[in-house]
Amino acid sequence: MTEENESVTVESGPAPFVPPGQPGSVVEVKPRYGNFIGGTWVAPVKGQYMTNVSPVNGKPFCEVARSTAEDVELALDAAHQAKDAWGETSLTERSAVLNRIADAIEANLEMLAVAETWENGKPVRETLAADIPLAVDHFRYFAGATRSLEGRSTEIDKDTVAYHFHEPLGVVGQIIPFNFPLLMAAWKIAPALAAGNCTVLKPASPTPWSILKLAEVIADVVPPGVINIVTGPGGEIGKALATSPRIAKIGFTGETTTGRLIMQYAAENIIPSTTELGGKSPNIFFADVMDEDDEYLDKAVEGLVLYAFNKGEVCTCPSRALIQESVYDRFMERALDRIGKIRQGNPLDPTTMIGPQVSTQQLEKITSYVDIGQQEGAECLIGGKRAELGGEFEGGYYFEPTVLKGHNKMRVFQEEIFGPVLAVTTFADEEEALAIANDTLYGLGAGVWTRNGNLAYRMGRGIKAGRVWTNCFHLYPAGAAFGGYKISGVGRENHQMMLEHYSQTKNLLVSYSTKPLGFF
Amino acid sequence: MGEPAVVPRVVATPAALAAIGHLMVERGPLMFFQSGGCCDGSLPMCFEDGEFRVGDRDVLLGTVGGSPFYIDGRQYEVWKHTQLILDVGDGEPEGFSLPAADGKHFVIRSRVFDPEELATLADP
Numbered sequence: 081m082t083e084e085n086e087s088v089t090v091e092s093g094p095a096p097f098v099p100p101g102q103p104g105s106v107v108e109v110k111p112r113y114g115n116f117i118g119g120t121w122v123a124p125v126k127g128q129y130m131t132n133v134s135p136v137n138g139k140p141f142c143e144v145a146r147s148t149a150e151d152v153e154l155a156l157d158a159a160h161q162a163k164d165a166w167g168e169t170s171l172t173e174r175s176a177v178l179n180r181i182a183d184a185i186e187a188n189l190e191m192l193a194v195a196e197t198w199e200n201g202k203p204v205r206e207t208l209a210a211d212i213p214l215a216v217d218h219f220r221y222f223a224g225a226t227r228s229l230e231g232r233s234t235e236i237d238k239d240t241v242a243y244h245f246h247e248p249l250g251v252v253g254q255i256i257p258f259n260f261p262l263l264m265a266a267w268k269i270a271p272a273l274a275a276g277n278c279t280v281l282k283p284a285s286p287t288p289w290s291i292l293k294l295a296e297v298i299a300d301v302v303p304p305g306v307i308n309i310v311t312g313p314g315g316e317i318g319k320a321l322a323t324s325p326r327i328a329k330i331g332f333t334g335e336t337t338t339g340r341l342i343m344q345y346a347a348e349n350i351i352p353s354t355t356e357l358g359g360k361s362p363n364i365f366f367a368d369v370m371d372e373d374d375e376y377l378d379k380a381v382e383g384l385v386l387y388a389f390n391k392g393e394v395c396t397c398p399s400r401a402l403i404q405e406s407v408y409d410r411f412m413e414r415a416l417d418r419i420g421k422i423r424q425g426n427p428l429d430p431t432t433m434i435g436p437q438v439s440t441q442q443l444e445k446i447t448s449y450v451d452i453g454q455q456e457g458a459e460c461l462i463g464g465k466r467a468e469l470g471g472e473f474e475g476g477y478y479f480e481p482t483v484l485k486g487h488n489k490m491r492v493f494q495e496e497i498f499g500p501v502l503a504v505t506t507f508a509d510e511e512e513a514l515a516i517a518n519d520t521l522y523g524l525g526a527g528v529w530t531r532n533g534n535l536a537y538r539m540g541r542g543i544k545a546g547r548v549w550t551n552c553f554h555l556y557p558a559g560a561a562f563g564g565y566k567i568s569g570v571g572r573e574n575h576q577m578m579l580e581h582y583s584q585t586k587n588l589l590v591s592y593s594t595k596p597l598g599f600f
Numbered sequence: 601m602g603e604p605a606v607v608p609r610v611v612a613t614p615a616a617l618a619a620i621g622h623l624m625v626e627r628g629p630l631m632f633f634q635s636g637g638c639c640d641g642s643l644p645m646c647f648e649d650g651e652f653r654v655g656d657r658d659v660l661l662g663t664v665g666g667s668p669f670y671i672d673g674r675q676y677e678v679w680k681h682t683q684l685i686l687d688v689g690d691g692e693p694e695g696f697s698l699p700a701a702d703g704k705h706f707v708i709r710s711r712v713f714d715p716e717e718l719a720t721l722a723d724p
Contacts, residue, residue, distance in 0.1 A: 258639065315699070319696050333638065334641075334694075335636060336636045336641060337634075337635035338695040339637070341696055358641055359637070359638070440689075448708070451709075452711075452712070489678070496641050498641070
């Protein structure tokens with residue numbers, strides 16, 4: 081495609097979606113939302129609400145419940161009321177419910193994609209093609225996974241058999257992050273329900289609304305009380321949920337201090353927890369990626385630029401690029417050219433590649449990291465500051481796609497910035513690449529790019545991370561286990577094994593012999 | 601008296617000190633723990649003192665407005681060349697942190713120690 085054609089395509093591209101709540105929008109917005117409890121909408125007990133702001137323009141667009149511990153109790157009441165019936169529902173029916181949820185989301189794909197974009201700021205091309213379709217597929221995956229999960233039996237001896245059944249835990253608490261509000265909800269809800277549990281879920285404070293739109297869509301297909309959603313401040317309701325003796329498990333995605341608190345509270349109640357606490361993923365490019373100027377090289381260059389996917393607000397953001405020094409200049413030249421062409425702007429425009437950060441807090445944090453990176457001596461290769469788009473996006477939280485060159489001891493190489501900021505460095509050989517890759521507190525994701533399969537395998541096995549994307553990055557298919565090594569957390573998601581995390585094991589040890597033991 | 605001044609590893613801006621003062625009146629003694637990782641990681645988390653169980657390997661960086669400020673010992677190792685400056689930013693806090701005030705949250709800004717300062721600093 082020539083550049084001329086490209087510009088024609090862009091100009092005649094589809095028009096931006098109308099912002100939710102405005103005339104002609106596919107998304108209806110109510111002025112105020114309560115909690116979704118027991119299959120109905122329930123006003124918060126204390127009658128308090130908080131303003132929900134879109135990061136696209138920094139303006140409020142609705143209110144959601146500012147819940148308190150009393151509302152968490154109501155949600156737990158509803159979940160406990162529903163848990164026996166749901167836990168005893170046949171796998172056929174449970175699976176059918178999950179498929180109906182998937183169908184309902186799919187039937188409202190465009191509406192939910194636009195809502196998610198307005199809520200979080202992520203480009204609608206991502207929500208239409210990734211977030212919402214992946215959420216749909218996640219429910220379908222667990223609809224199938226739960227039916228194919230079999231209990232096991234062991235013949236202890238000729239007359240003694242150990243049967244192992246999966247039994248639901250009961251009611252679980254789940255706390256999700258702001259970066260993929262709907263997809264993370266799907267990751268948490270689908271396995272919990274598939275294993276026969278009811279859930280009380282707290283969305284992140286900056287993104288409480290899109291999941292309420294999801295609740296509207298699925299309210300009719302889920303038995304009342306199986307899914308309950310309570311919005312409000314983490315310090316109040318997150319804590320009330322996590323410390324409650326009425327939950328049988330807590331699942332959490334977020335940062336390390338809250339992760340430790342979650343495990344501390346779980347220890348107090350002696351219940352299991354799963355935690356996913358982020359990373360600082362290395363993305364490693366060996367010299368042979370440049371052996372040919374072909375489609376694969378193009379893919380590898382895009383693989384580096386994927387740090388800007390979802391404006392860098394991804395636990396597995398490939399935020400450390402390690403490039404073999406012999407090809408550094410040539411490879412980065414191409415990468416920087418591609419980064420310079422990132423279209424930043426209205427995320428409701430299908431041609432926009434990067435939207436605003438989710439909140440003013442995040443924008444502030446990113447700015448302070450770029451500052452400290454430069455104090456530490458990192459060289460800014462592109463970007464480096466807040467993007468002022470002006471006009472109707474004047475107040476939006478936009479940050480320019482940024483690349484800092486430095487070394488792995490710098491704090492910008494050691495901490496998840498959660499923004500479109502790439503830290504890039506070089507390595508001499510395989511040994512040094514592996515050493516730098518593993519010189520981090522975290523171990524969630526990593527990327528390896530090479531045309532040499534043996535090298536890719538050695539690196540993949542050598543990197544201490546839960547997932548190593550090999551010649552790809554940022555794929556999140558259901559069926560591929562996802563979770564951390566080191567301080568990136570405990571547990572796995574996204575795979576049938578998750579059903580074990582949400583189940584008790586019941587062992588029936590049965591004797592078919594009539595003979596007494598003979599001890600007494 | 602008479603000992604060389606040691607540069608603190610953590611300091612607080614006047615805005616942060618004022619927020620701590622108000623919060624202590626409302627909530628009693630406080631503690632801070634520097635977070636890391638995903639989402640709102642890298643933010644300082646403020647709790648009622650004792651809410652968060654400090655472990656043997658956590659490091660007490662100093663006090664701010666009379667409240668202890670801790671960091672994970674592993675994280676300390678990669679942060680120790682910088683001074684942390686506790687400040688207040690717009691927006692609600694995330695995680696389980698207390699707010700600095702209505703619609704405000706605590707933030708960390710950082711300054712790289714110069715070589716002379718580093719020479720005077722011992723591990724806490």
